[in-house]
Amino acid sequence: MRYLNGFSIIFSMIFSALSLPQVAGAECFKSLPINELSSRNVDYFKDLANWRPPIKEAKEVKRFLPPGSGVGNMVNIDFYYVIFRKPPDKTLAELFKDIRLHFGEFARGATSDYDFQPYGKLFEVSAYSEENRKKWESDNPTGALMSFKLDTQFANPKTFAQKVGYKVVRTFKFAHPWGDVQSTCATDTDFVFSTVETVRGYTHPVAGNRGFGIRDAGNGNWIFYSKAVDRESDSYYNKAAPKSVFCHGHLFWLDFYSNVKNYLNSHGMPVQSVVTTNRGIVWWPFRSNEPPPNEPSCG
Template sequence: MSALPTSGSATLTAEQLLEFVRRNINNFVDGSPNGCNFQPYEPNIDTAAWSPVFLPTAFPGAVVSIDMFSSGVNLESGSVVLSEIAADHWVFSTLWTPNDLGHPVSGNRQFGFEPRSAGEFVFFTRGADRTTATLDSALEATVFGAAHQLWLSFQRRLAGFVNGNGGLATIESATSHRYDWPTVETTYHHPSTPWVP
């Protein structure tokens, strides 16, 4: 992004743009028929934590439910928690909830920006996850394929918003790597504490 967008007569800062994206995430990803919809998990609690009216940013711990669509049908829902937030990024971590049960993947996804030279910025989303349950693993190509398309829509919509509001953004190539979990687990997964029952 070589020029940030404007709001009225003012140019947004990178921090303001990222916060705008977070508060309006559904405008920056494809929804139905083949995308997702994000909403507070427990409206009476999570709305105030995710989109506080009188505060500039959200609270860690806000839980967001994601409806996942295919051909207009909500095939699955999964929950994430806002596990970290700062001026230059936020992180969603998947979790199990009574209403959504398990998310199809288990992991973390970060949204943020990094400054480059001469006032340029790279806005990004990046994640590390693997399928959660046996059925999810059996449908791994479908699960990760749909997720990849969702994050490509994020790139397109963010660039479209910037370019449509007086800024200048280009889309860089997305990268994605799949690793065999049993191999990764054998080599790198050596927890020093037991899992919580």
């Protein structure tokens, strides 16, 4: 009986350790320094370039897509942010959770060109969708599997014209609009999404990691930001996209941050600035002292 009691105590200790709340002050990734928010120094992005999920793949995830699994010799790095007056009645952690729980609203906006929802809803796996929703809406979303709808035009067949001899041959392909991500790290003030290949959602258009965070920006202001490192993935559907995958991603985040701005302004947190210009491709692997390659227009 004494051994059983001892086992019960040990089990309780282990269960308590696994249930511990997130530690304040911990972080999943590094923000850019507050005085270098426009920096293109690749050293500031190495943490996400080298990020390997410390957790296992969620159910229906076939594989994680780290930057090293991408194709080509270019990689997108970006740092988007919004600076706003801090609220008088919330902590950084409380507001960060509020923002996180409005990701669907920020993605959809007024036109619903994009979307964000728990993985499984699109495919009517209702029980699994509900499981991911609850995990995402909890205080610790680590492990939640979520889906971004990246561009409505991807959902339609694409027509291509190619000249073959004296003839113009027209073909069309279907492009997949969804990109699935798994939350692979979370604290009370930041988290990381890692792109994945899933059973139903196929392969995300990019291979990489994107972190989101919030911090004090000084002078009564806070900053909400995201930092990313991603390469084009080996998804077949990337071939059907009329723009580069990085252009499509940038257009998505322009809308997203515009909607974040509207949310903050409407909730008594006047926005001081929204910056979405610290983006673009650099060489892969990172080359610290070389100019970046020429980047195609997203127009």
